[in-house]
Amino acid sequence: MIKLPISVCIIAGNEAHRIRSTLESVAAWTQEIIIVLNEDVNDGTDKIAAEFGAKVFREPWKGFGPQKNSAVAKATQVWLLNLDADEVIPLALREEIQEVVSKPGNHTAFCFPRLTQFCGRWIRHGDWYPDRVVRLWRCGSAYWTGEEPHAHLEVTGQIGRLRSDLLHYSMESLNHHVRKTMGYSDIFARRQTGRKIGVLELWFRPWWRFVRSYVLRCGFLDSWQGYVIARMVAFESFLRYAKVREAQLSQTGNPNPPSFLKENGRA
Numbered sequence: 001m002i003k004l005p006i007s008v009c010i011i012a013g014n015e016a017h018r019i020r021s022t023l024e025s026v027a028a029w030t031q032e033i034i035i036v037l038n039e040d041v042n043d044g045t046d047k048i049a050a051e052f053g054a055k056v057f058r059e060p061w062k063g064f065g066p067q068k069n070s071a072v073a074k075a076t077q078v079w080l081l082n083l084d085a086d087e088v089i090p091l092a093l094r095e096e097i098q099e100v101v102s103k104p105g106n107h108t109a110f111c112f113p114r115l116t117q118f119c120g121r122w123i124r125h126g127d128w129y130p131d132r133v134v135r136l137w138r139c140g141s142a143y144w145t146g147e148e149p150h151a152h153l154e155v156t157g158q159i160g161r162l163r164s165d166l167l168h169y170s171m172e173s174l175n176h177h178v179r180k181t182m183g184y185s186d187i188f189a190r191r192q193t194g195r196k197i198g199v200l201e202l203w204f205r206p207w208w209r210f211v212r213s214y215v216l217r218c219g220f221l222d223s224w225q226g227y228v229i230a231r232m233v234a235f236e237s238f239l240r241y242a243k244v245r246e247a248q249l250s251q252t253g254n255p256n257p258p259s260f261l262k263e264n265g266r267a
Contacts, residue, residue: 004101006030007075007139008083010054011067014043015085018169023052025089029098030081036071045085065151068144075139082135082153086169087114093164097136100160108157109137115165119174119225126219126226127212127233133166134159148187177232185239197245205241210234 008026012019012035027033033054037046038061049056059070072080079101083089089097093112100110113130116123123129134142134153142155171177213219214230222229 001028003029003031005078006081007032007034007077008081009071010035010083011071012045012085013038014041016043016045016048019045019085020048021088022083022085027052031077034071034074063148065144078139080137080139088167090167096162096164106158107160108141109134109155110160110162112162113165114168116168116170118171121225123222125221126217126229181236185243188240195244197241202241202245206234206238209237
């Protein structure tokens with residue numbers, strides 16, 4: 001198989017339990033794989049990466065955007081493809097990428113839908129799909145930016161749209177999803193320092209998120225998993241604004257600081 005002038009860029013922590021599938025999906029048809037590991041990785045992720053000829057670097061954690069930019073800076077090919085360690089390029093998407101890299105036209109970057117597996121089902125509706133992500137771009141035409149933990153590519157030029165799905169194995173279990181929700185809500189609350197949240201807003205936002213995900217975006221078509229996702233999306237919204245409300249009350253004389261401030265050493 002002819003290898004395309006693509007550098008695959010990955011940042012990872014301890015991902016030995018799933019990164020092999022990611023690497024298997026790109027190793028045969030891309031020229032280069034760059035992996036930037038957190039410096040404390042100790043589960044053998046580096047050894048698995050070496051099996052696929054990846055160039056492996058260990059660096060202190062700098063945040064998602066800076067870490068991804070560090071991987072990009074080490075790439076040598078004309079095109080860059082960013083993947084997470086829980087994502088896989090299936091055959092259909094590979095064929096589309098091969099086509100547009102050969103004939104990109106006026107496009108400097110390309111986006112494609114991301115299809116997430118949750119509790120044994122591929123989720124094709126609700127707030128989780130199509131979840132388009134820009135992950136393929138010409139070297140020098142984009143850089144990673146944005147607030148943690150949701151870095152995004154800032155692209156100069158036109159972005160083309162591919163049809164095939166990127167497969168996403170993100171949610172390992174309900175507990176995994178709840179842990180991520182807790183962490184993201186803490187980050188959101190810290191960013192909203194000084195913002196005033198009313199009781200009406202605290203009630204309306206979660207209700208709207210459920211209706212949008214489950215009804216308007218047809219989450220009900222994803223069986224019980226779609227219902228769980230809609231409830232979790234609503235709960236995440238509630239938790240975010242409840243924590244902002246908690247911080248708001250602490251600033252008006254409540255002697256007990258909010259829990260997320262205590263846990264992060266700011267109390």
